[in-house]
Amino acid sequence: MRKLRNFLAGAAVILAAATLGSCGKDSFHVEGTVTNAKDSILYFEHNGLDGFSVLDSTKLDADGNFSFSGDKADAPEFYRLRIAGQIINIGIDSTETVTVKAKYPGMASNYDVKGSYENEKIRELALMQMNLQAQCQAVIANGVANSDSVITKMIESYKNTVERNYIFKEPMKAYAYFALFQYIVINNQPLMIFDPAGNREDNKVFGAVATSWDTFYPGSERGKNLHNIAIRGMQNERIIASQQRQVSQEATEARKLDAGETGVIDISLFDRDNHLHHLTDLKGKVVLLYFNIFGSDNSQQAMMQLRDLYDKYHNNGFEIYMVGLDDNKSFWNSQVSALPWINVYDDRGASQAYTAAAPGLPYYYLIDRGNNVVKAAAAVKDLDKEIQALL
Secondary structure, three states: OOEHHHHHHHHOOOOOOOOOOOOOOOEEEEEEEEEOOOOOEEEEEEEEOOEEEEEEEEEOOOOOEEEEEEEOOOOOEEEEEEEOOEEEEEEEOOOOEEEEEEEOOOOOOOEEEEOOHHHHHHHHHHHHHHHHHHHHHHHHHOOOOOHHHHHHHHHHHHHHHHHHHHHOOOOOOHHHHHHHOOEEEEOOEEEEOOOOOOOHHHHHHHHHHHHHHHHHOOOOHHHHHHHHHHHHHHHHHHHHHHHHHHHHHHHHHHHHHHOOOOEOOOOEEEOOOOOEEEHHHHOOOEEEEEEEOOOOOOHHHHHHHHHHHHHHHHHHOEEEEEEEOOOOHHHHHHHHOOOOOEEEEOOOOOOHHHHOOOOOOOEEEEEOOOOEEEEEHHHOOOHHHHHHHHO
16 A cells, blocks of 8 residues: 555645636535534635645634635536534536535535535535544454554455446546545555555556546546646556566576576675675676575674684685675674675675565575586585585
């Protein structure tokens, strides 16, 4: 599931055009009552592509009556009524009059809307979203096993319902657009229900609405915005697919390395004195390619074993090429300063082909004098004897 803040940052590239006071005499009206809210300030806000802006406000009296109006836009626009953190979303697509009757506090769920088919649908979607939020919170609060998986299934079920009964039913409608941007909060993190950047099928839903808006509202800012989101989603999809192919290839290479089925894949990394060392330059020697994290529990004991092997066989053509994968390079520098073999540091994934399938670190490979990987650690029973045999 993807974080909302990253998504909205991408969605806000195109700024919304001003919708009030700019389109002639035709106007819409939002009116009604909010009871139990005497002396509260009711705000009427525009929900633009660049965020929310206050268009008008009123201080409610004991009756709670209010009335706001604005000029008609050329395509559906979105507004909201707000008292403190309580919000009622409003979609406007004509010169309609929308009548809202609500009760405060809790007006976000305790309201009725008349005179607008679009806003009846938006209300349905808002209540469904709140119900999904409550169900997800209950899963977390009750400590349900595999809660992430359970929540994912609940969200997928919600999406299927919304796609079938709302978005694909009338993709040109304001409520279909509204449904695309719904979100819930999980562990204090707002998460998009439809994630076009990370989910191929969700991106198709955005694309379907974008295409419909092109037909019904050609040139609209929100239609363009939907297309931009869908295009970025397709770009992300290609990037992810490329990364997955690379990981798959590296995993395949790693499996071959474990089975001793391939020659050396070169590694070129720098030592603590900034000298470059190529693994392939060691052809003609028997090499122990060793991956290590000095911060691990058994590293010190492993270094003692390596020093014994190095002292015993180095003069016979044995070399150790040790790759450090510690998070802290300064710490790594201090640990390798007295070690006599080749020590290089990898902070850019240059050795991933070797480590992709490693069950854990430290891990190593034996390489013969012809630059062929002979065995991985898992296949070695006696490292000393294996080195002798290769020499």
